[in-house]
Each structure stands twice: as C-alpha cells, then as structure tokens.
Amino acid sequence: MRLLTFAAVAAAPLLLLAACDQLTPAPAPAPDPAPPPPATTTVFGGLDLSQPFTVRGNEPFWAIAVTSATLDYSGVDRPQETAANPGPQVTPSVATFTVTTSLNHPLVVVLTVGPCSDGMSDTVYPLNATVIRPGETLTGCAGA
Template sequence: MKSVLIFSPLVLLLAACASGEESNVPGDAEDTEPYSEIAEDEVLNLIGTEPFWGAIIDGDQMNFSTLENPEGEMIAVTRFAGRGGLSFSGERDGGSVDVAVTPGECSDGMSDHTYPFTATVEIDGEQLQGCAWREGVDDIGPEADTAEEFA
C-alpha cells in the first residue's frame, strides 16, 4: 500500500509535465535552442554591492575582484548556454565557482544605471547578487564606469 501512495504523486507530477502545462523552465517552451543573446567572443562585465565585487569574463577566463583584492584574481571558467541565460563554472582553491547571467533589467542600487542582465556568483560558499553588461555593446552610461571601478 505504501508504494501506491508514493507512486501516485509521481505519476501526477509526470502527467502534468507531459500535458503541456506551463513550467518554471526559463525561455519559451517551444524554444530548445541554447541562449544566444551574448556571443562567445563578447566580454562580460559584472558588478555587485554589499559586499562590493566585480568580474570580467573574457573567453574562458574570469578576473574576480573585491575591495580587499582590487587587482583581482584569474579563474579559468567553462561557459554553458542554457535556455534562459549563460552559466560559467570553475574552481578556486579547490572550491567551486559558479556564475549565472540572465536577461532582465538590473540596478546596482548605487547609480542611475540600468543594466540589461542580472548576475549571480557563488564563490567560497557565498552567493553574490549583481548586474552584468556586454563590453562595447550595452550602453550603461558614462564610459568611465567599468567593472574594475566598482570593485
């Protein structure tokens, strides 16, 4: 009898998925192509506050900087294009580094800039929230504002 009780919710869950009902997966349900709004050769700038941090992702390298380390440190990353955005993953001192960049208006909370992407970085077990833009592509305001100045 216990197996029937456990099995029934699973069948209902699978039936809901197969019935075409809306899901929580980003992107259009008909769209199965990887996210392509950010080209592989574009440089991404990421910033965040509280704590202040910045990152520049160029190809398979990310320079991650903080107030304590404004020069930053290079971390090798691997890019993955999902349905609703990009992710980058790597390692730092034996721990994982994960970055998610998704489309959506974002404010750094400190300036009048609105950025076209949100960014989430998980590093050293800490999750950091911020914004992102494509270098030389997205107009975010004065040219003097770069990721290095926010870190």
C-alpha cells in the same frame, strides 16, 4: 638490315601503347581544405558572451571581468582570483559559467535575462547575475 629497322620503327608505337596501358593515372589533386568554422558567438539577453563583459555587485563591492580566456574575480578585502574561461552553458533562460579559481575555490556565475540596476547608479544592465562562492551567494548585474 633494312627490314630489321623497318620492323623496329613499325613496332615502336605498339610498344608505347602497351606501356601507356600499364601506367597508373596521376592521382586527382587534393581538394582545398575546408575553411575553418567561424568563431562561435553566444548572444544572451542582447549581450555577446564571447566578447569581454563585466559582472558586478555592491555591498560588498565585487566584480568579475570576463574575457574569452579568463574570469578574473576581485572585491574589496578579497584576494584576486582567476580562472580559465570554459565558456558558458546556455539554455533559453540561463547562462552559467562554472570554474575553479587560481585559489582552488569553486565559482559559479549564473546569468538571467532582465534589466538590472546596481542600485548605486542610473546604469541599467541587460542581465541579472548570481555568483556562488564558498560560504556566500552574491547578487549583481552583468553587461558590456
């Protein structure tokens, strides 16, 4: 009996080693997820187009409030129209927003760099604006 107990005790480490060889190593911990990319900003003519700004003109008076989410067009004797902001298409010389409004009208806002005066005040805006709507082309200025 003693010999059997001694044999079992002596064999135990060998059995443990054999069992360890068959174990699958634990998977490496997953790396931390990458941080989200920073919000993109598009500075054009000194104006950050990712921040709210206004495009405006007069004779006739009109305005487009641009936010990160929407373009809101309004004017004297004109219905209010809203469109989702898809972001601008930007080249070195032109930034363009192309949308379809809540009244299903196409609206194109073209911004070019250069000082712009609205002709009614002493305010000088950093961008010139051309707005193309069905049946008309409006000119004005854009700035914060």
